[in-house]
Amino acid sequence: MKIIILGAGQVGGTLAENLVGENNDITIVDKDPERLRELQDKYDLRVVNGYASHPRTLEEAGAGDADMLVAVTNSDETNMIACQVAFTLFNTPNRVARIRSPEYLRAKQRLFLSDAVPVDHLIAPEELVTSYIKRLIAYPGALQVVTFAEDKVSLVAVKAYYGGPLVGNALSTLREHMPHIDTRVAAIFRQGQPIRPKGTTVIEADDEVFFVAASGHIRDVMSELQRLEKPYKRIMIVGGGNIGAGLAKQLEIDYSVKLIERNLARAEYLSEKLQNTIVFCGDAADQELLSEENIEQVDVFIAVTNEDESNIMSAMLAKRMGAKKVMVLIQRGAYVDLVQGGNIDIAISPQQATISALLTHVRRGDIVSVSSLRRGAAEAIEAIAHGDSANSKVVGRAIGDIKLPPGTTIGAIVRGESVIIANDRTVIEQNDHVVMFLVDKKYVPDVERLFQPSPFFL
Incomplete structure (x- = not known):
């Protein structure tokens, strides 16, 4: 192309x-x-x-x-x-x-x-980031949440903690813990390296586990992988730009929201525009201000100013003063890996959100959506299966018989209104929405070719 x-x-x-x-x-x-x-x-x-x-x-x-x-x-x-x-x-x-x-x-x-x-x-990067943060707040404890097929299926990343129900157990026990819920672990990253999940794979503490399930079952699956965090109630946002203001407007309906904006004129403007958000003019790195606003009672502190360093420092201070979870917006890609996982719980890259949206339109074949995962190292793809058994490499075939590129997992299929969690015996039908996880994005062209019907394929 x-x-x-x-x-x-x-x-x-x-x-x-x-x-x-x-x-x-x-x-x-x-x-x-x-x-x-x-x-x-x-x-x-x-x-x-x-x-x-x-x-x-x-x-x-x-x-x-x-x-x-x-x-x-x-x-x-x-x-x-x-x-x-x-x-x-x-x-x-x-x-x-x-x-x-x-x-x-x-x-x-x-x-x-x-x-x-x-x-x-x-x-629209600001809209993408706002939606992304909103999904993270809806699923306390998630590191990343990606939805497919009009939100019918979700791919969620969580960190397995010491004392969690599955740590030390094989993946095959997931079915025993949740006999009535279908889910599949699409990938595990251990110390930054991908591990192909098998039934015998034992989950260790600090593993980053990506699982796929019907969106309505996400909370139940998360409770098996880690101690389920209580729903968030009190949220503090730093930065009254497009992202901060848009986020406050969406969250103030269901949460108690406070917003700190450094510019007085902007703070006054937002206090008039936002209905239920308490707006302060001040510096989020001011210990006295955070203390006065009971930072120790805040469930999520979200720093979304245009300055990476300010976001990082204010979030670290908020964490030290008792905020339960902190998220920061980071423009520089090199900073994301440096800060996430320490005092910073989640680092959000607007570039990765934008790249995911762009790749959706650039990919060949009928690729409906692309999501960049793990700071761009991996990808989740939703593709539509076209053709028939005579001209398609996937339609009419069981997943176990399809030659998938290395490190590629088919996690779920959406057929009409039904969500099917995939296994090797699942047969792909025409017009199925197939959700896949790739631990190495260099194999994306192979996946694209796989889903392109060919008149020469028999």
């Missing part, structure tokens, strides 16, 4: 890294020649130095015969105009744009149309 990426920032660079090894022809466009040289030295791709929305730049990048244009510059307006120019002048067939401004997003149903602003797929 010939793909043009506009913007060589963290998202554009990470997307290029994900796609360049998958037999794609990648061209990346940016105004910064040094950043382009850095990417060209690192990866096998073309670079074009210039303004992303200019017709001459897009022509040089090959918009005339490109399969897809992905606009992820730091400017919403540049991304929108680039899609317009690609559509009008070059008839580029697929156009994806990252849009951040709530003003544009509020009008997205009427604005992003072929006869208005021709964007085929909209990526």
